[in-house]
Amino acid sequence: MKANNPFTLTFGKKPNECIARYEATDMILSTFTAANPVNQAYMIEGLRGSGKTVLMTAIASTLRQDSNWVVVDLNSTRDLIEDLALRLSDSCRKLPNLPEVGFNVTIAGVGLGINGTHALRDNISLIEELLEALEKKSKKVLITIDEVLGDENMRRFASEYQIFLRKNYPVFLLMTGLYENIHQIQNDPALTFLLRTPKISLGPLSIHQITKDFGESPRF
Numbered sequence: 280m281k282a283n284n285p286f287t288l289t290f291g292k293k294p295n296e297c298i299a300r301y302e303a304t305d306m307i308l309s310t311f312t313a314a315n316p317v318n319q320a321y322m323i324e325g326l327r328g329s330g331k332t333v334l335m336t337a338i339a340s341t342l343r344q345d346s347n348w349v350v351v352d353l354n355s356t357r358d359l360i361e362d363l364a365l366r367l368s369d370s371c372r373k374l375p376n377l378p379e380v381g382f383n384v385t386i387a388g389v390g391l392g393i394n395g396t397h398a399l400r401d402n403i404s405l406i407e408e409l410l411e412a413l414e415k416k417s418k419k420v421l422i423t424i425d426e427v428l429g430d431e432n433m434r435r436f437a438s439e440y441q442i443f444l445r446k447n448y449p450v451f452l453l454m455t456g457l458y459e460n461i462h463q464i465q466n467d468p469a470l471t472f473l474l475r476t477p478k479i480s481l482g483p484l485s486i487h488q489i490t491k492d493f494g495e496s497p498r499f
Contacts, residue, residue, distance in 0.1 A: 303479045307338055311421070311451050312345075318477055319444060320452040322427075324461040325481030331455035332425055334481070338453060339423050349374070349413060350421045355428055359436035363422065364402035367409050377412050403439060410448040419449040427456040429463030437470045444472070 303323075310318050323331045342348040351366040353359055371377050413420060422440075427433055443450050456464070458480075465473050 303334060303481075304337060307453065307479070308341060311342070311419075316451075319450065320440075320473075320476045321454070322461050322465070322473075322476055322478045323453070323455040323481065324458050324478055325455075327457070329481040331481055334479075335423055335425065335453055335455050339421060342421050347417060348419050348421060350423065353422060353424045355424050355426055355433070359424070359432055360402050360406075360439060363436075364405050367406060367420065371409050371412070374416075374418075377416065406439075407443075407446070407448070410443065410450060414449050419451060421451045421453060424452070424454045427454045427460055427464060429460050429467065433464060434467060434469060437464070437473055441470075441472045 307321050310316055310321075323334055325331050339350050339352065343350045349367070349370050351363065351370055353362045353366065410420065440450070440452060454461075461478065464470065465476070465478075467473070
């Protein structure tokens with residue numbers, strides 16, 4: 280009889296049996312939910328298949344269940360600023376009693392006014408207005424970016440995120456990436472705040488734990 284594989288090869292999908300990273304999960308959640316967070320960003324680095332995405336997804340899922348949090352997942356291959364403006368705007372539309380911003384995001388980054396006329400409104404202005412509205416409602420925003428790249432797109436996003444922090448917006452960042460990409464980002468002289476961002480390094484999964492969980496899985 281063959282053992283039923285409790286794990287999964289599907290990228291980022293939580294398997295039936297998950298080798299939990301309790302310490303890392305608790306550290307990130309306790310930091311982000313503290314009254315006065317000492318950090319508002321974490322980087323999760325590791326080899327492919329080490330569970331980076333699963334860990335980030337678990338944290339995001341936990342905070343999604345909290346009505347005080349808004350979670351937006353960004354695509355590292357897209358324009359991150361534009362993606363944030365679009366996804367944050369969509370999330371805010373689902374929340375009750377939030378002020379109507381009155382602008383939609385366009386590919387050009389210019390808002391479209393309520394009356395259909397073009398307005399001189401870029402995506403950064405829209406994001407800041409949304410963050411201010413969320414702050415007044417005592418809500419926090421978690422931004423997740425999976426498999427970050429050390430490119431110009433990331434540099435522009437990180438520079439703006441640093442400004443959001445200086446303005447004390449309730450915004451938090453969780454990123455995953457391969458060792459080499461995280462190293463490249465953290466050593467960019469233009470992004471000094473990321474040099475101080477805590478890293479969580481995930482090593483290879485425990486062969487002993489994998490063998491134990493696989494052996495205990497149901498058989499068919």
